[in-house]
Amino acid sequence: GQQVMQIPQYQHVQEGEDFTTYCNSSTTLSNIQWYKQRPGGHPVFLIQLVKSGEVKKQKRLTFQFGEAKKNSSLHITATQTTDVGTYFCAGQAAGNKLTFGGGTRVLVKP
């Protein structure tokens, strides 16, 4: 079945620094979504990418969908303590079913 892998599993970041988390699917996707889960919370939808090579920005967050529609990345600039949490990518191949990656847990050092 479809598998979605994320790296790194953990990311320790100094406040103010940038970092990137990567997502790879075993199959070609129709779209990819990103979610953020704060500690003790539930996943919250951030964005959806649909087109090959698509790039979208939300303030300090930049999301990219690969040309082959099998990978994606999330880049955060000037990390803040509010960025703490786990970031999940989720791939949709067919139907309405999302397969989530294992997540990247982000810890910010002030």
Next chain:
Amino acid sequence: DAGVIQSPRHEVTEMGQEVTLRCKPISGHNSLFWYRQTMMRGLELLIYFNNNVPIDDSGMPEDRFSAKMPNASFSTLKIQPSEPRDSAVYFCASSLGGNPNYGYTFGSGTRLTVV
């Protein structure tokens, strides 16, 4: 809108007991999903419904798990009998299929502990 509502928030039960988790999706959403989250296995899709009809239950671990959606505003996930390895956070999510702007909306989850 109150969002996706799950109950109870926490459930502690003894092994062998029946557990029922409840979910009220967002009004107007036509898809509903049950996920289980553990440290070891991450977020796993258990089952999902489109227009109240179960579409894919391949993620349901075994016959002890069952899910129903009798109408557009209510769904249950039942575990009978429960086992310690079922301990996890169970999330319900709903979506309006085909809408690219909102994704899934998750409930706050039910933290289940089976002792």
